[in-house]
Amino acid sequence: MTSAHVESRPRRTTARAGSAFLSTHPRTRLALLLAAPLFWLVIVYIVALALLLVTAFWSVDSFTGVITTEFTLDNIIEVVTGSLYQTVTLRTVGVALAVTIIDVVLALPIAFFMAKVATPRMQRVLLIMVLTPLWASYLVKAYAWRSVLSQDGILEWLLAPFGGHTPGYGLPATIITLSYLWLPYVILPIYAGLERVPDSLLEASGDLGGKTWPTLRLIVFPLILPAIIAGTIFSFSLSLGDYITVNIVGGTNQMLGNLVYTNVGAANNLPLASAIALIPIVIIFGYLFLVRRTGALDNL
Template identity: 60%
Template sequence: MSLHRHPRLRLGLLLSAPMLWLGLAYLGALAALFVTAFWHTDVFTGKVVTDWSLDNFATLFSDSVYRTITFRTVGIALLVTVIDAVIAFPMAYAMAKLASPRTQRILVIAVMTPLWASYLVKGYAWRTMLSGNGVLHWLLDPFGLDSPGYGIAATVITLSYLWLPYMILPIYAGLERLPESMVDVSGDLGARSFRTFRSVILPLTFPAVVAGSIFTFSLSLGDYIAVKIVGGTSQMLGNVVYDNIGAANNLPFAATVATVPVVIMLLYLAAVRRTGALDNI
């Protein structure tokens, strides 16, 4: 009876177990990551020394190689986000405003279907298509062009394909909530299609676009598998973390590098919080 009379107490008890697990598994892991970043590895024994220092951060920011990798990673993540937004918006608009209800359901399933396939299968499929004798070479050869091969361009193409559904679905949800009356009023007031898009549709759905960008940007920022498959000799921050955990056996430095994407995403979330994008996730 006491729980029945106190719904907040009942809700608190129901959420206590998952919140405790979240605190231990996620926030605890992040805390351990930040702490480990201030330790270092003994060069002779290879063991982690728990003496606190800023040597790892000094190495990370002073070495031009790591700075280049950081800028490259952020640049790739931004470019993937822009490409996905440009491709996703007209697709989402057609799904939300032009298709019939039955066709909408079919298109939503079609957009989600690639998410059910293995990441590695999709990655290696693009490796095959981007190879010197792959599908892209066969399609572009009659025009005197060639496949981009393996490298940064291939990484951007592959990541754009992998994360495109995460951009389409939030924009589709935002457009579906857009009142048809506002578009009709814009047309009645004499606005052309582009003016209606620029002044009505885009501002009202911008939080949904930003919500999609949170997924595409963060997923690209932390990716290291796609660049291994199609990136050639290119590296991203995820590859540096992976290499220092494995071959280099330098866990503290790997933790230091891993803090960079975390900090970047925290700054990005803080910047977009006022747009209302977090309400669309």
């Protein structure tokens, strides 16, 4: 027997022992599988949020521009009490709510048709159509809407015979563009929720004389409400933190994301930018806290 065979035997024994141990300890196996992604999640998200929170309590020397790591509440007080930040916060929340409402209104009939009316083949076609915009670049779609909404764009050309005009650039253009960008993220959870609604419930309602709207309101809507809220989490949070689309079609410093970007770049005031960035984080965590018992988080 060669030395190679002698060395390989302990290795095989160790591998078999490890395999047997993992097969009888599913929790350990699950922990090992999740260790790498959880480590990455902690480093990228949790540590990043912790550093963001800490940076908000620093300051910038007005003469040298160097960040001072001494603890101060000046940035938090300025963000909470400043009229500019209060106005921009209300505007940002208003835009995010408008985008969310528009997307839900558009997504409900589309998702219902996909899940309950369309044939299996048509379902696949519609699903591809919903997913296809996600394959295109974010910037390409935003600039495409900038072209459409411009005074010489296609929308102006279509509305001109009827005496209408394009809304141009500003908050309406921002709402339109963001509604388009996040619509697939709202359709997909609602579609998944509708697919889980048994067809037998709709048939039973029809057999018992239930009309369309009462059936949708009393049977379908309560069952898909968690899926609807799950879709609103996507559209609301993504709109709340967006700044690129606002710069392209809405103008500068219109929303919180623009103020964060301005203070990080041109103003070189990272502590103040961190303090401003805490506002949408607090808002979205508050929203998640409110909807946690609806089951919406299980539909994400």
